[in-house]
Structures are given as C-alpha cells and as structure tokens.
Amino acid sequence: MSARGNFSSRIGFILAAAGSAVGLGNIWKFPFEVADGGGAAFVLIYLIFAFILCFPVMVTEVAIGRKTEKNPIGAFNALGFRRWNIIGKFGILCGVLILSFYNVVAGWAFGYFLEMIVGNFGIGDTFGTFTSDIVKVGGYAVVFMLTTAYIVSKGVSGGIEKLAKILMPTLIIMILSLVAYSFTLPNAIEGVKYYLVPDLSKLTNVNTIGGALRQAFFSLSLGMGALITYGSYLSKKENIVSSSVMITLFDVGIAFIAGLMMFPLVAYNLGGEMSNVQGGAGLIFVTLPGVFETLGGTLGVIVGGFFFLLLSFAALTSTVSLLEVPVSFVVDEYKMKRTKAVIIMSAIIFIIGLPSLVGNGYSEFFTNAFKLPGGSTDFMTLVGYITDVLLMFGGFLIVTFAAYVWKKENLAEEISQGYPGFNDSIIKKLLNFCISYLCPVLLALLFVMVVLNNFF
Numbered sequence: 001m002s003a004r005g006n007f008s009s010r011i012g013f014i015l016a017a018a019g020s021a022v023g024l025g026n027i028w029k030f031p032f033e034v035a036d037g038g039g040a041a042f043v044l045i046y047l048i049f050a051f052i053l054c055f056p057v058m059v060t061e062v063a064i065g066r067k068t069e070k071n072p073i074g075a076f077n078a079l080g081f082r083r084w085n086i087i088g089k090f091g092i093l094c095g096v097l098i099l100s101f102y103n104v105v106a107g108w109a110f111g112y113f114l115e116m117i118v119g120n121f122g123i124g125d126t127f128g129t130f131t132s133d134i135v136k137v138g139g140y141a142v143v144f145m146l147t148t149a150y151i152v153s154k155g156v157s158g159g160i161e162k163l164a165k166i167l168m169p170t171l172i173i174m175i176l177s178l179v180a181y182s183f184t185l186p187n188a189i190e191g192v193k194y195y196l197v198p199d200l201s202k203l204t205n206v207n208t209i210g211g212a213l214r215q216a217f218f219s220l221s222l223g224m225g226a227l228i229t230y231g232s233y234l235s236k237k238e239n240i241v242s243s244s245v246m247i248t249l250f251d252v253g254i255a256f257i258a259g260l261m262m263f264p265l266v267a268y269n270l271g272g273e274m275s276n277v278q279g280g281a282g283l284i285f286v287t288l289p290g291v292f293e294t295l296g297g298t299l300g301v302i303v304g305g306f307f308f309l310l311l312s313f314a315a316l317t318s319t320v321s322l323l324e325v326p327v328s329f330v331v332d333e334y335k336m337k338r339t340k341a342v343i344i345m346s347a348i349i350f351i352i353g354l355p356s357l358v359g360n361g362y363s364e365f366f367t368n369a370f371k372l373p374g375g376s377t378d379f380m381t382l383v384g385y386i387t388d389v390l391l392m393f394g395g396f397l398i399v400t401f402a403a404y405v406w407k408k409e410n411l412a413e414e415i416s417q418g419y420p421g422f423n424d425s426i427i428k429k430l431l432n433f434c435i436s437y438l439c440p441v442l443l444a445l446l447f448v449m450v451v452l453n454n455f456f
C-alpha cells in the first residue's frame with residue numbers, strides 16, 4: 001500500500017467510481033434534461049453515446065491513472081508529456097467549478113429533506129422563495145461542503161470507499177422502492193410512454209443530440225480526470241475493462257431507473273397531460289413535494305423524506321469525488337498534508353460557489369445577467385454549460401492523447417495487467433477503433449456542434 005492510499009478492494013473501487021458517477025446528474029438533472037431534450041429520443045441517444053463514446057474514455061482515464069498513480073496533472077508529467085498536462089489543468093479547473101455549483105444544489109436537496117420530515121409539502125410551490133432564502137440555503141451549502149470535506153480528509157479507503165460501500169446499496173434499494181410506488185399512481189403509464197417511446201423526428205434535433213452527449217459526460221464523471229484520480233488508487237490486479245463496464249452500467253442504470261420513477265410522478269401531477277411537462281432545474285424540487293403531499297400525512301413524510309435523503313446521499317458520493325481531484329493534486333505535487341489540502345480547497349471552492357448560491361433569486365444580477373442564445377440565464381446554468389463543454393473537450397483530448405501520443409500499445413499494456421487475455425481479444429480491437437477513430441472524430445464534431453448551438 002502506497003503512502004497516497006489505495007482502494008482496499010475491487011468492489012470498493014467500483015462503488016466509489018459508481019458513487020462519483022451516480023449523483024444529482026442522474027436523479028435531478030437527467031429527468032429534466034430528458035424533458036427539455038424531448039423525451040425518449042434523448043434517452044436513446046444518451047444510451048448510445050454512453051457506450052460508444054464515453055465508455056472508451058472511461059477505460060482510458062482509469063488506465064492513465066493506474067499507470068502513473070498520480071493526479072490528473074501529475075499523470076501526464078509522469079508519462080513524460082508535460083505539455084499534455086493542460087488536460088489535467090483544465091480538468092482540475094472543471095472539477096472546482098462543478099463542485100462550486102453542485103454543492104449548492106446538493107444543499108437544496110438536504111434542505112428539502114429537512115422540509116419533508118416536518119411535513120412542509122408546500123415548499124414545491126415556493127421553490128423560488130426557498131432558493132433565495134440566503135441564510136437557509138447558505139447554511140445547507142456550508143453543511144454539505146463540511147461533510148464532503150470531512151470524508152475526503154479521511155482518505156481513500158477510510159473515507160471515500162467506506163462511504164460508497166454503505167451509501168450505494170442503500171440508494172439502490174431506496175430508488176427501486178420509489179419506482180414501485182410511482183407505478184401504482186393514476187396516469188403512470190402516460191409518463192412511461194413519454195419516457196420510453198421515442199419521437200423519431202427528434203433523433204436528428206441538434207439540441208437533443210448535444211444535450212444527450214453533455215449529459216452522458218457529466219453523468220459518467222468523465223473528461224476532467226476524476227477517474228484518472230480514482231484509477232490512481234486502483235490495484236494492478238484489477239481488470240479495468242470489466243470494472244468500467246460495471247461503472248457505466250451502474251450509472252446508466254440508475255439514471256434510467258430515476259427516469260422510470262420520475263415520469264410516472266410527473267404524469268400523475270399533470271393528470272396525464274405530458275405535453276405540459278416543463279423541464280428546468282426545478283423539475284424535481286417543484287413537482288415532487290406536491291406528489292408526496294397527496295400520499296397524506298405520515299406516509300408523505302416518510303416517502304418524501306426518503307427521496308430527498310437519497311438525493312443527498314447520491315450527491316455526497318459525487319461531491320467527494322469532485323473534491324478529491326484538486327486535493328490529490330496538492331497532496332501529490334506540493335506534498336501538502338491531506339487535511340490541510342482539504343481545508344484550503346473546500347474553502348476556495350465554497351467562495352467560488354457564492355455567485356451560484358446567490359444567483360437563484362437572492363441577487364438579481366447573478367440570477368439574470370448572463371446571456372445565452374436561448375435568453376438570459378443565471379450564473380449557475382452558465383457555469384454548468386461551460387463545464388459540460390469542457391468535459392466533452394477533455395474527453396476528446398484524453399482519447400487523442402492515448403491513441404496518438406502515449407500510444408495504443410502502452411495503453412494496452414496497462415490494461416492487460418489484471419486482464420491477461422486482453423491483447424488477443426476482440427475487445428482490444430474494438431477499443432482501439434473507438435479510441436483512435438470513432439471517439440476523436442465524433443467528439444470533435446459534436447463539440448463544435450454543441451458550442452455553436454449553445455453559445456452563438
């Protein structure tokens with residue numbers, strides 16, 4: 001065991017990486033992106049992208065991390081390609097920016113948990129008032145950041161792995177129980193249809209395609225070196241390909257199930273009129289409390305509390321991975337003590353997150369002053385777009401680097417440790433094809449498409 005720490009088991013690594021992947025992105029963002037992106041067509045494209053474009057990036061990230069046992073900047077230096085450490089620099093910047101707003105939304109989820117357990121179901125109608133109550137949401141954001149910092153300070157196997165081993169199975173049980181419940185509601189089937197029967201005309205819609213790719217990268221925590229970091233704590237005995245398959249299936253599976261839970265609830269709320277569905281960041285925060293209320297007193301409190309607790313848990317295993325990226329960087333490169341690194345980084349990120357915190361109603365400027373082609377937007381949405389695009393670009397650079405700079409043979413050599421038959425397998429041929437041609441070409445094209453579509 002190295003001084004940096006290690007995952008103590010394969011399942012620990014898989015659960016921690018899946019914990020990073022599964023988060024607000026799956027339960028909060030995925031359903032509203034589906035609603036914004038046109039329903040089932042979005043889901044279909046998202047699934048295809050996750051497997052053909054994202055999975056190869058994941059394998060590459062984990063392999064680079066494990067080979068070098070370094071953070072995302074140190075990894076490129078250790079391979080001897082210092083100039084390419086720009087990928088890691090962007091990655092760390094991206095991680096810092098994502099955590100800065102992610103922590104705010106995680107705070108809302110935690111706040112909603114507290115509101116549900118005291119039976120305040122009316123909160124859904126006053127979501128805007130809730131997010132502008134700076135004392136409350138600020139307090140929740142502080143609590144969430146402190147919890148994240150505490151776990152990261154405990155290190156890899158003692159903090160991150162332990163947390164994931166408890167929370168991930170709990171989360172699955174919670175979410176499946178909610179799916180079962182949502183299916184019993186009137187009009188559930190309308191929601192399921194909206195979610196699963198694609199409108200074929202939308203398959204060529206630029207918004208749908210771009211949104212699905214952005215969502216896939218964000219949801220799988222790819223393109224910024226989070227999995228380089230987690231891979232750096234992975235033992236040489238483990239099979240990177242099968243672990244990545246599990247992580248991808250886990251993440252996509254949970255997003256899929258979250259949709260199965262969400263759309264029947266939305267359909268129930270809308271009386272089956274799915275043409276009235278409204279996406280947007282408020283989807284679960286506005287719609288769900290009302291649904292829980294209809295369950296009546298104690299049951300509503302239990303199911304509602306349960307749901308938002310689940311959301312907070314899912315967020316926590318992701319905030320932990322987001323903080324671990326810059327922390328591993330300062331621990332490795334500046335030989336700083338983990339605890340000190342955690343305190344400094346979480347304080348900086350919290351401060352960077354202040355505009356996102358006040359930009360949901362409290363400060364008029366940060367709520368409306370930013371322009372995207374679709375109209376004015378809030379600071380958090382803007383940062384969300386920028387980081388989504390950076391993740392895609394990071395993914396493009398990572399596969400291009402592996403295929404043409406570090407070279408496929410070196411990547412294959414790393415993968416074959418822990419996967420002895422890899423070099424003679426069809427998987428290797430497929431992976432090489434994806435990394436050398438499919439991913440760089442498609443990611444470059446889609447990147448240009450998304451940038452033009454969203455920013456010009």
Ligand code: PFF
Binds near residue numbers: 022
């Ligand atoms: N994948 C997380 C989610 O879906 O909520 C968000 C995320 C975590 C993105 C870690 C990037 C990352 F490095």
